[in-house]
Each structure stands twice: as C-alpha cells, then as structure tokens.
Amino acid sequence: MTDLTDESLLKTLCNGEIKSLGILYERYKGILHNYFLRVTGDQEASNDLLMATFERIYKYRHSYESRKKVRPWIFQIASNLIKDHYKKSKRWVSINTSHYKEETMNTEVSMDRVARHKKLHKALHQLKPSQRNIISMYYLLEMSYQDISISENISVNNARIKICRSLKKLKEILKDSDL
Amino acid sequence: MKNEQFDNEIMDYLDGIPINSNNQKAFQQAGELKQLLSELHELPLGKVHPTTDAKVYEFIENLEITMNTESKSRLKLDPKILYFTIAASIALLFYVFMDNNGFEDQYRLLPSNPEKLGFIYDLNNEQLDSEDVEWLKAELKKETHPNIKVTIVDLLNNYPSKIDNDFLNALQKEPIPSVQMAFLDALENSVNTDFSNELVVFSQRKDLDNTVRLKVAHILSIQSKQ
Amino acid sequence: MKTLNPILVLIILLSIGNFSFGQKDLSIYSDIDAVFVKSYWGNINVVGIDASNQDIFDLEAVYTDTLKKSKNLRQLSDYVSFKVENRKLYIETREPKGFESIDLNLKMPADLFLEIKLEKGGNIFADNMKNGVEINILNGSVNLERIGKYALVNAANGEIVANFDTLDEGMPISLVTMNGGVNATLPDNSKRDLRLISRKNGFVLSDFDLLSDEKIINLNVRQYSKKPIINTARINGGGALLFLSTENGPISIKKNRS
Incomplete structure (x- = not known):
C-alpha cells in the first residue's frame, strides 16, 4: 500500500481505508511542518497546524477532484490554515530558534553558519506574514505559480510580482541588519 | 507596468530563463536573490515533535474505531429496529435514486469546460443505466458549450435505442451547425426511424447551414425508402 | 522639393480606402485572468506577449465598409466595447449594421486565458x-500556433490547424468542425487517448504510432475514404482526450519536434 500514488491513496481513503491517511501523513509531515515553522516561527502552532491539516484532509476528502494532483490540493489546505491562523491571532510571534539547537550540537557545522541562519531567520520574521507565506510557498513547497495564484486569489502575474517583491524586501532587511 | 516588467525579468532568471543581458540592473538583482534563495534552502529543517506524531496517529486510530463501531453496532440492532432501518434506507435510496444521479452531481461540481468534456468522455468506460442516459439527454438542452455537446452525442451513439423524441427536441433548439450535424448523424444510425415529421419541421428553419439542410434531406430520403 | 499640402494628403488617403482603424491601449486592465472576444464579421488576430514584455497589451481595430463609404473611426468605443467582469475582460464589436466588418488585432499577455x-x-x-x-x-478557418495548456475549438465551415507546445497533459483537447480538415500538432512525448471522427472524404495522417483495437481506414494513405472513419486509439500509452472530428475532411496528427 505504501507504494500507491498520492492520488490512489486519497481514493482509497474516500472508500473508507483510513490507513491511507497515515501514509499520506508520513509523506507530507516533514515538508508541511517546516512550512508552518517558517511562516509562523512557532513550534507549538506548527504542530497544531500540522494536526489540523490532516483533520481537514479527512474532513474534505470527498471534495477533492480526482482529476487533479493531491500535492497542490494538500498545500492549498495548508496555506488556508495559515491564513486562518493569522486571522485568529493578529500578532507577531516571538522568534523561536530552538530548532537550531540540533544544528549547533553538530560540530561539523560552523558557528558562523549557524549565526547566518539565525540572522536570516530573524529577517524572515520581520517580513509581513503574507510575504513570508508566499516566499515559503515558492521556495519550500515549490508550488507552481498557478497554485500560488489560486491560494492567494490573485493572477499568476501578480503572484510572480509578489514573490519577487517579498524576496527583495527580505534582502533589504538583511542588508540593513548588516549596517 | 515598467516595474512589473523588471520584476518579471528577475523571476524569469530565478526560474532558469535567461534574461536580456542588456538589463544589468535586473541581472545583478536577480543574482542577489538567487543567492538569497540558496541560503533559504540551506536553512536547517525542523523535525516533527513525537507528540504531534502521536496525536495524529491517535486521531487516525479513533477514526478506525468509530468506523468499526458503526459497522458492528448495525449488527447488534434489535431485529425490529433493523427491519425499519433497512426499510427506511431503501426508501431513502429510492428517493436519492429518483432525485439524484451520481454522475450528474459530479458533473455539476466541475468548474471548467475542459474538465466537463473530459468527464463526459470518460463515461464511455462506465456502464450507464437508463437514468444516466436520460440525464445526458437533458444535459444536451442545458449545456452551452458545443464541443461538450458533441462529446455527449458521441457517447449517446453507444445507446441507439435511446435516440428518441427527447433527442429530437434538443436538436430543434440547437443553434450550432456542427452540433446539429452530430445530432443528425446519431439520428441516421438510430434504430428508431420515425422522425420524418420532426425533421421536416427542423429543415424549415431559416437559419440552417446548407450542409445541415442537405444532411436532413438525405436522412428523409432514406426514411422514405424504408 | 515642394512639400505636400496636408489637406491634399488627407483627401488622397480618404479617397483610396474604404477602411479606417483605431487603436486602444489595454494595459490598464492589469488585474484580469481571461480575455473574451466576440465579433461578427472580420478577422481576429491574437498574439500572446511573454511576461518580459507585459506592458504590451493593446487592440487595433480596422473597420471596412463594403458600401464604398469610408468612415473615420474617430471613436473606437462606438464600434468596440470593453468591460471587466469576474476578472475577465470582454471585448465585443457592435452588431453589424448592413455589411460591415471589423478586423481585430490584439496583443495580450500570453498567460491569460483566451x-x-x-x-x-x-x-x-x-x-x-x-x-x-x-x-x-461559424464561417472561416482557425489557425493556432504555439498554444499551451489546452484548446476547445468549434467551427462550422473552415479548417482547424492547432499547434501545441506546452500542453497540460491532464486537460483534454477538442477540435470539431463540420466542413474542413482538422490538424493537430503535439509535443512528441504527448500521451493521449484519441477519438477520431471523419464522416466523409477523410483520411488520417499521423506521425505518432496509433494503438487501436480496430483498423483505421486510410491511415497514412492520402486517399479520400467514402466510408466514415470513426476510431478510438492511443498515442504513447494514452492519457487525456484528444478529440478530432470533422464531417467532411481529413485528420492529421503531427509531432512537434521543435
């Protein structure tokens, strides 16, 4: 069963094979968790959002259109959850860098590199949540412009422009912090 | 618009499309953003906390338990309740069957013409019952896209005994010549042959394309010989 | 050298032609996903502009009056209307008064649906x-070049030529005409389920190997068949639908090797 495609797994889930949800979880938990972590910067919120994603996948399994790919459908669910999260908690989260502990313990990774990562992470969290979200959809989830445009309810062209401007803003913040 | 063009050039570069080398500024900025993206890619990835794994698996397990309990509890029902439940289910199924059609419901949810067209074509692989065929004939009157209608007519050619007056009514209302021709081809191959009066009425329409008019005359001449 | 009198030039221009043209910049419509063009008589030429030049979005309309009366299109808006609804730009010519035709030359962003x-x-x-x-x-040919994603084309009297370069392999293509040939050119790795219908005077030319349970009449034989050719087949193992249908004419499926 583990060699089934995502699309076949969702089909079997619709037919009552609950185990398929577990296989989908194993396939997607890593990327989704990191997406939530990048955008929220909050370990606890990311865990909750990950849980909520799989609750929604189950709840809305019958609304999935069988002709489409499962991957962008799951990412749409995740990006909608991010939006809901920011609607509910209109606050900037504190920057949590605890997940760097593991990296710091690795002696092969230089302290300089860890410092760079922390700086980039800090800069990311000076962006607006929507900017962080669109950058993460682009580089981490590697969503197509089409899927990003649907998620953000903007045209494909505007999605490209928004990604570009968010990246430029991030670059600007990093430059300022160097001064 | 100019700024947009500039940003689009940068995005092209990031996507691996070479940009106009004359635009040095875009080239330089794109290079910087490419470097930034590679740094973002290098950011360490966090691991899912074991408690989240546990929570999700508990959720999945509960779903399985709920499903099993539901199926077991049906078996434990009092025979009288079981009888009424089955009767009610049959009544409900009958109601659903009369008022709803699985394919129809799925078709209505499709958001675009290509998806609808693909869905109709895929029905060639299904065993359609009478209700499905009636729904398709009704759809011929409602659907506005000519290529979807041609695909429906092509599908209905597999059910020649169902090519009847309803089908003719849809033809009478059809404005697009290529769709009219698809209808007429289906009528020509139909096992029901007594369409002469309706076809004569149809041929008197003033807006008919000459090819369509000739086709009607051809079918009428065949029918008159039979 | 004696310079020409501008009024004389204008009189000459007006007397030569029975047509005039107007142009409209459409770049103000930047937040749309689709363009819908509706016209009655006249040619329609559309060129998709790639993202690097997206500030080019304009329409040129050339008006021709066959009653030999020249008319200056001072106001394009008298002949062509524009409105946006649900992120779709509607461009519509007026209903013809007598016989008049309006040719439309549109340059628009390539990533919009048309x-x-x-x-x-x-x-x-x-x-x-x-x-x-x-x-x-209704009457006239359709010629599509370098098309992406998918196409649904319906014609009555005229051939359809469609050349695809970046298909969405999950989307169907349907090209249907009544009188005329149907020619589709696809990327050579396209996987498609084929439905071929040529009811008379047809043959089928294919660069692809067609896998079919039935014999396809006059396959790669340039000889018009008296019998209808109605087949299903697969190319490269099959996939989304490629529906090619004509009442009267041949069908051709070519490989895009570029």
Whole structure:
C-alpha cells in the first residue's frame, strides 16, 4: 500500500481505508511542518497546524477532484490554515530558534553558519506574514505559480510580482541588519 | 507596468530563463536573490515533535474505531429496529435514486469546460443505466458549450435505442451547425426511424447551414425508402 | 522639393480606402485572468506577449465598409466595447449594421486565458497563448500556433490547424468542425487517448504510432475514404482526450519536434 500514488491513496481513503491517511501523513509531515515553522516561527502552532491539516484532509476528502494532483490540493489546505491562523491571532510571534539547537550540537557545522541562519531567520520574521507565506510557498513547497495564484486569489502575474517583491524586501532587511 | 516588467525579468532568471543581458540592473538583482534563495534552502529543517506524531496517529486510530463501531453496532440492532432501518434506507435510496444521479452531481461540481468534456468522455468506460442516459439527454438542452455537446452525442451513439423524441427536441433548439450535424448523424444510425415529421419541421428553419439542410434531406430520403 | 499640402494628403488617403482603424491601449486592465472576444464579421488576430514584455497589451481595430463609404473611426468605443467582469475582460464589436466588418488585432499577455466567439465570418489566428483557448466560429478557418495548456475549438465551415507546445497533459483537447480538415500538432512525448471522427472524404495522417483495437481506414494513405472513419486509439500509452472530428475532411496528427 505504501507504494500507491498520492492520488490512489486519497481514493482509497474516500472508500473508507483510513490507513491511507497515515501514509499520506508520513509523506507530507516533514515538508508541511517546516512550512508552518517558517511562516509562523512557532513550534507549538506548527504542530497544531500540522494536526489540523490532516483533520481537514479527512474532513474534505470527498471534495477533492480526482482529476487533479493531491500535492497542490494538500498545500492549498495548508496555506488556508495559515491564513486562518493569522486571522485568529493578529500578532507577531516571538522568534523561536530552538530548532537550531540540533544544528549547533553538530560540530561539523560552523558557528558562523549557524549565526547566518539565525540572522536570516530573524529577517524572515520581520517580513509581513503574507510575504513570508508566499516566499515559503515558492521556495519550500515549490508550488507552481498557478497554485500560488489560486491560494492567494490573485493572477499568476501578480503572484510572480509578489514573490519577487517579498524576496527583495527580505534582502533589504538583511542588508540593513548588516549596517 | 515598467516595474512589473523588471520584476518579471528577475523571476524569469530565478526560474532558469535567461534574461536580456542588456538589463544589468535586473541581472545583478536577480543574482542577489538567487543567492538569497540558496541560503533559504540551506536553512536547517525542523523535525516533527513525537507528540504531534502521536496525536495524529491517535486521531487516525479513533477514526478506525468509530468506523468499526458503526459497522458492528448495525449488527447488534434489535431485529425490529433493523427491519425499519433497512426499510427506511431503501426508501431513502429510492428517493436519492429518483432525485439524484451520481454522475450528474459530479458533473455539476466541475468548474471548467475542459474538465466537463473530459468527464463526459470518460463515461464511455462506465456502464450507464437508463437514468444516466436520460440525464445526458437533458444535459444536451442545458449545456452551452458545443464541443461538450458533441462529446455527449458521441457517447449517446453507444445507446441507439435511446435516440428518441427527447433527442429530437434538443436538436430543434440547437443553434450550432456542427452540433446539429452530430445530432443528425446519431439520428441516421438510430434504430428508431420515425422522425420524418420532426425533421421536416427542423429543415424549415431559416437559419440552417446548407450542409445541415442537405444532411436532413438525405436522412428523409432514406426514411422514405424504408 | 515642394512639400505636400496636408489637406491634399488627407483627401488622397480618404479617397483610396474604404477602411479606417483605431487603436486602444489595454494595459490598464492589469488585474484580469481571461480575455473574451466576440465579433461578427472580420478577422481576429491574437498574439500572446511573454511576461518580459507585459506592458504590451493593446487592440487595433480596422473597420471596412463594403458600401464604398469610408468612415473615420474617430471613436473606437462606438464600434468596440470593453468591460471587466469576474476578472475577465470582454471585448465585443457592435452588431453589424448592413455589411460591415471589423478586423481585430490584439496583443495580450500570453498567460491569460483566451476565448473567442466569431458569430458570422472571418478567420481566426492566435499565437503563443499559454493558458488555454476556447474558440467558436461559424464561417472561416482557425489557425493556432504555439498554444499551451489546452484548446476547445468549434467551427462550422473552415479548417482547424492547432499547434501545441506546452500542453497540460491532464486537460483534454477538442477540435470539431463540420466542413474542413482538422490538424493537430503535439509535443512528441504527448500521451493521449484519441477519438477520431471523419464522416466523409477523410483520411488520417499521423506521425505518432496509433494503438487501436480496430483498423483505421486510410491511415497514412492520402486517399479520400467514402466510408466514415470513426476510431478510438492511443498515442504513447494514452492519457487525456484528444478529440478530432470533422464531417467532411481529413485528420492529421503531427509531432512537434521543435
């Protein structure tokens, strides 16, 4: 069963094979968790959002259109959850860098590199949540412009422009912090 | 618009499309953003906390338990309740069957013409019952896209005994010549042959394309010989 | 050298032609996903502009009056209307008064979806539209070049030529005409389920190997068949639908090798 495609797994889930949800979880938990972590910067919120994603996948399994790919459908669910999260908690989260502990313990990774990562992470969290979200959809989830445009309810062209401007803003913040 | 063009050039570069080398500024900025993206890619990835794994698996397990309990509890029902439940289910199924059609419901949810067209074509692989065929004939009157209608007519050619007056009514209302021709081809191959009066009425329409008019005359001449 | 009198030039220009033209910049419509063009008589030419030049978005309309009365298109808006609804730009010519035709030359962003309805007659040419096209035409040919995603084309009297370069392999293609040939050119790795219908005077030319349970009459034989050719087949193992249908004419499926 583990060699089934995502699309076949969702089909079997619709037919009552609950185990398929577990296989989908194993396939997607890593990327989704990191997406939530990048955008929220909050370990606890990311865990909750990950849980909520799989609750929604189950709840809305019958609304999935069988002709489409499962991957962008799951990412749409995740990006909608991010939006809901920011609607509910209109606050900037504190920057949590605890997940760097593991990296710091690795002696092969230089302290300089860890410092760079922390700086980039800090800069990311000076962006607006929507900017962080669109950058993460682009580089981490590697969503197509089409899927990003649907998620953000903007045209494909505007999605490209928004990604570009968010990246430029991030670059600007990093430059300022160097001064 | 100019700024947009500039940003689009940068995005092209990031996507691996070479940009106009004359635009040095875009080239330089794109290079910087490419470097930034590679740094973002290098950011360490966090691991899912074991408690989240546990929570999700508990959720999945509960779903399985709920499903099993539901199926077991049906078996434990009092025979009288079981009888009424089955009767009610049959009544409900009958109601659903009369008022709803699985394919129809799925078709209505499709958001675009290509998806609808693909869905109709895929029905060639299904065993359609009478209700499905009636729904398709009704759809011929409602659907506005000519290529979807041609695909429906092509599908209905597999059910020649169902090519009847309803089908003719849809033809009478059809404005697009290529769709009219698809209808007429289906009528020509139909096992029901007594369409002469309706076809004569149809041929008197003033807006008919000459090819369509000739086709009607051809079918009428065949029918008159039979 | 004696310079020409501007009034004389204007009189000469007006007396030569029975046509005039107007132009409109459409770049103000930056937040749309689709363009719908509806016209009655006249040719429609559309060129998709790639993202690097997206500030080019304009329409040129050339008006021709066959009653030999020249008319200056001072106001394009008297002949062509524009409105946006649900992120779709509607460009519509007026209903013809007598016989008049309006040729439309449109340059638009290549990533917008394009829909055309030509109610009476004229030819349609579209190039480099990457987000799908849907076309409905009565009399005239349809020529599509470098099309992306998918196409649904319906014609009554005229051939359909469609050249695809970046298909969405999950989307169907349907090219249907009544009188005329149907020619589709696809990327050579395209996987498609084929439905071929040529009811008379047809043959089928294919660069692809067609896998079919039935014999396809006059396959790669340039000889018009008296019998209808109605087949299903697969190319490269099969996939989304490629529906090619004509009442009267041949069918050709070619490989795009570029």
